[in-house]
Amino acid sequence: MRARSIVIAVDSFKGTIGAAAAAGALARGWAAARPGDEIRLLPMADGGEGTLDAFAAAVPGARRMPVTVTGPDDHPVDASWVLLPAGDGSGPTGVVELASTSGIELLGPDALRPWDAHTRGFGEMIAAALDHGVARLVLGIGSSASTDGGTGMLTALGARFLDDRGRPVAPGARGLADIARADLTGLRPLPPGGATVLSDVTHGLLGPAGAAHVFAPQKGAAPDDLPRMDAGLTRLSTVLGGDPDAPGSGAAGGTGYALRVWGADLVPGAGAVADLIGLSAALAAADLVLTGEGSFDGQSAAGKVPTHVARLATDAATPVALVAGRIADDVAVADLAGFAASVSLTVLAGSVAEAMADPARWLAEAGASLARGATDA
Structure with missing residues (x-):
């Protein structure tokens, strides 16, 4: 199994877990399923908490x-x-x-x-x-x-x-x-x-x-x-x-x-946070990027973290996967078209309450699930 380079660039899952902790939980899950991969954590933010x-x-x-x-x-x-x-x-x-x-x-x-x-x-x-x-x-x-x-x-x-x-x-x-x-x-x-x-x-x-x-x-x-x-x-x-x-x-x-x-x-x-932490260069050298936020909804396409990361990943010709606490019903199919895969913690956990009660656990599970689905290039 060829080692891959993974960048994790998620926002905070508002009210439940910060961006750095969320990125770390995803990394633990990914590493458990694919221990040979190189993982780089670049937690994101848009000016709010995190x-x-x-x-x-x-x-x-x-x-x-x-x-x-x-x-x-x-x-x-x-x-x-x-x-x-x-x-x-x-x-x-x-x-x-x-x-x-x-x-x-x-x-x-x-x-x-x-x-x-x-x-x-x-x-x-x-x-x-x-x-x-x-x-x-x-x-x-x-x-x-x-x-x-x-x-x-x-x-x-x-x-x-x-x-x-x-x-x-x-x-x-x-x-x-x-x-x-x-x-x-x-x-x-x-x-x-x-x-x-x-x-x-x-x-x-x-x-x-x-x-x-x-x-x-x-x-x-x-x-x-x-x-x-x-x-x-x-x-x-x-x-x-x-x-x-x-x-x-x-x-x-x-x-x-x-x-x-x-x-x-x-x-x-x-965009400013991405520039200041050198996200574009990191994505250009990666095989896959994981991004996400607490609620991916109809407003997410208006410039929030996952959409911005996906845009940069597309420019770098790097596949991108989405992890969200919930994927709202108002999300259009076109809004998910740019993601190679998407995971909802609510679906994994069985309910919003369960996902919010232990977000680190379900983020790790999401990371492992995405890693198990990854195929060698």
């Missing part, structure tokens, strides 16, 4: 830098950013993930705070990376707990948002409508190489398709809250300036907008 893991696992010399920050509910959170070594002489890069500092997963389903949750911890982590002297920032902004328009982040970086009496406004969405003036004189500058923001959201900041109306309900906001939250974001944009309609401005409760005002560039997350 972004730090992707860089830490894929970039040689990457170091986690622990910091305690203020969580979205004001409780301290022990988190970290990732320091990437300078590869081109331009200086080190700092990777900061909003999900681990100001993310919704830090709040239980019964502890969501739609009006008071904020992004201050995200800004504190960015400040820690700047204090270390990074030359460039890569910022993942998925999985936000708040709709504060990024004011918490900017405040942690030195901005001040004041009411008509010159007092700091309340944090979170609660204070947005009271903003009369934004004082940016103390706002820290971008590092020399700038900041690249990873996001798979293209919504603008305001209106029916904006941050409040589309995403705030996921964070605990009631229908009656949405017009008032949108009005607060409108007030923020009037005072702060910038372009609230720019694609991605609505990401992370408006944090995308605030980062644009700061001077950062927003890019599609999956």
